[in-house]
Amino acid sequence: MRSSRHVQRIYGYHLPRQRPTLWALGYILMYFAAPFLGVLLVLDGVLYLIFKYVFHTCYGILCLF
Secondary structure (H helix, E strand, O other): OOOOOOOOEEOOEEOOOOOOOHHHHHHHHHHHHHHHHHHHHHHHHHHHHHHHHOOOOOOHHHHHO
């Protein structure tokens, strides 16, 4: 069984170890963080409308002003 620290060689060339890149960060932001924040934004808007028009009460930071 080979160790994970073993340097991989193809045709005599040493290949660098796999590591996260800026592209990986971009994909994480695009496919995980952005949809998650979008769902939270929609949920916040729905809760605001429910509290304002159904319960006739204040919701969030807007109550302070």
